Amino acid sequence: MTELGTGIGWRPEIAEAVEALPGVDWVEVVAENVCAGHLPDSLTRLRARGVTVVPHGVSLGLGGADRPDPARLAALAEKAVALGAPLVSEHIAFVRAGGPLTATPQLEAGHLLPVPRTRDALDVLCENVRIAQDALPVPLALENVAALISWPGEEMTEGRFLAELVERTGVRLLVDVANLHTNHVNRGEDPAKALSELPVEAIAYVHVAGGVERDGVWHDTHAHPVPGAVLDVLADLASRVAPPGVLLERDDDFPPAEELAEELSVIRGTVTGARRGAGSNARAPRVGAVPTRSALAERMPAAGQPLLIGAGARVSGGPMPGAAVVAAPTAPETAPEDARQRLGLAQASLLSALAAGTPVPEGFDSRRIGVQSRALAAKRAGVVAKVAPELPEILGKGFRPEFLSYTRSRPMTGGYRRDALDFAEHLLVAGRPEDPAARRLLTEWWQDRSGNRPPGRTARLVRAARHALVRR
Numbered sequence: 001m002t003e004l005g006t007g008i009g010w011r012p013e014i015a016e017a018v019e020a021l022p023g024v025d026w027v028e029v030v031a032e033n034v035c036a037g038h039l040p041d042s043l044t045r046l047r048a049r050g051v052t053v054v055p056h057g058v059s060l061g062l063g064g065a066d067r068p069d070p071a072r073l074a075a076l077a078e079k080a081v082a083l084g085a086p087l088v089s090e091h092i093a094f095v096r097a098g099g100p101l102t103a104t105p106q107l108e109a110g111h112l113l114p115v116p117r118t119r120d121a122l123d124v125l126c127e128n129v130r131i132a133q134d135a136l137p138v139p140l141a142l143e144n145v146a147a148l149i150s151w152p153g154e155e156m157t158e159g160r161f162l163a164e165l166v167e168r169t170g171v172r173l174l175v176d177v178a179n180l181h182t183n184h185v186n187r188g189e190d191p192a193k194a195l196s197e198l199p200v201e202a203i204a205y206v207h208v209a210g211g212v213e214r215d216g217v218w219h220d221t222h223a224h225p226v227p228g229a230v231l232d233v234l235a236d237l238a239s240r241v242a243p244p245g246v247l248l249e250r251d252d253d254f255p256p257a258e259e260l261a262e263e264l265s266v267i268r269g270t271v272t273g274a275r276r277g278a279g280s281n282a283r284a285p286r287v288g289a290v291p292t293r294s295a296l297a298e299r300m301p302a303a304g305q306p307l308l309i310g311a312g313a314r315v316s317g318g319p320m321p322g323a324a325v326v327a328a329p330t331a332p333e334t335a336p337e338d339a340r341q342r343l344g345l346a347q348a349s350l351l352s353a354l355a356a357g358t359p360v361p362e363g364f365d366s367r368r369i370g371v372q373s374r375a376l377a378a379k380r381a382g383v384v385a386k387v388a389p390e391l392p393e394i395l396g397k398g399f400r401p402e403f404l405s406y407t408r409s410r411p412m413t414g415g416y417r418r419d420a421l422d423f424a425e426h427l428l429v430a431g432r433p434e435d436p437a438a439r440r441l442l443t444e445w446w447q448d449r450s451g452n453r454p455p456g457r458t459a460r461l462v463r464a465a466r467h468a469l470v471r472r
Contacts, residue, residue: 178208
């Protein structure tokens with residue numbers, strides 16, 4: 001396993017601060033925010049200094065019912081090569097649903113949504129992970145996600161779900177201790193129990209981040225200082241195994257560089273203190289080995305013998321140097337198509353309720369669905385304001401209420417840039433904004449980015465019909 005050390009999430013807003021922070025061994029960059037052929041100068045300078053850069057994907061949707069998009073995989077692989085990364089990471093989540101598999105409109109969540117911990121979902125996830133592993137030039141690590149909602153009828157705990165995923169695929173884990181805390185508050189899940197069930201030797205690195213609690217719900221904002229409860233989970237993990245890397249995530253409301261440095265210092269101290277307290281009982285990961293669940297310990301070979309991984313498992317991106325790894329000779333498993341369809345229908349139904357206002361699927365908590373729906377809308381507004389900053393400038397204080405009203409009847413069907421264009425078109429079709437000067441500026445902005453004239457009557461009817469179908 002690659003030793004990463006202590007790192008921080010690289011973001012354009014804090015690029016200069018990150019370069020100046022003392023003791024930063026590595027950084028993580030959101031893969032979709034960089035271009036392999038035009039890396040930001042800051043990342044180039046960091047790499048020249050020997051700082052490791054790891055691309056962190058957010059759009060593959062490996063927990064979704066569809067197989068991974070080859071173009072997205074190729075782009076992630078290209079960025080891993082361009083950055084000289086020792087590994088890449090993604091999430092155990094779905095980010096879109098619908099489409100041909102379910103014969104329903106495809107919707108985009110714009111967010112990482114949890115997969116149900118069922119056999120169907122695990123079978124689909126394992127096949128999707130294998131497809132991704134085969135397409136990537138370096139090992140893959142997958143992150144547990146935070147959730148506001150719980151799926152009904154789950155068959156496994158989070159720890160057992162992740163343990164079996166590792167056993168079947170050999171994938172590494174990116175353990176987000178802030179997400180474990182989030183799921184403790186929101187879903188009553190014990191972080192210690194999850195850690196006790198994890199194959200901790202599979203950990204590639206760890207995320208630490210802040211959040212905030214509102215009305216009994218924990219929001220994983222990445223915009224607040226790391227709370228003591230999250231540091232407690234980090235200490236528990238570090239008492240069990242020496243994490244190869246620990247990274248501080250911050251995505252918004254960035255504090256001064258001095259506060260970031262202090263948070264990094266506290267994180268280092270938490271890990272060091274937990275390791276010192278654990279003493280000889282703590283384990284260090286075996287370099288290069290792909291672990292299986294603790295339940296399989298009896299099947300571990302004697303010293304000096306090669307390690308046999310469970311059926312169909314492999315080491316993503318090829319074996320690590322020095323590892324004695326022999327894959328079992330059986331063919332990799334594939335998820336049954338009916339399992340994909342069942343999962344696809346369930347995810348499409350949930351996402352439609354969250355993003356299009358359709359009825360809440362049976363078994364879900366309606367109140368929590370409402371909280372998650374409002375959170376998705378707020379995130380859409382915030383991200384659109386970032387990718388299209390001209391819109392808040394043109395619309396002023398009316399931007400946010402207009403956009404939130406728009407989300408109630410217009411689920412996202414493409415990325416955030418497409419969402420910004422669709423929102424502007426929606427306003428223009430409705431004859432808004434009322435101020436002629438603002439409407440003229442919005443028209444010019446829309447024309448400049450879409451390459452089109454404002455839609456005529458026929459186009460408006462077609463779009464209205466499409467949105468009506470989405471809401472069914």
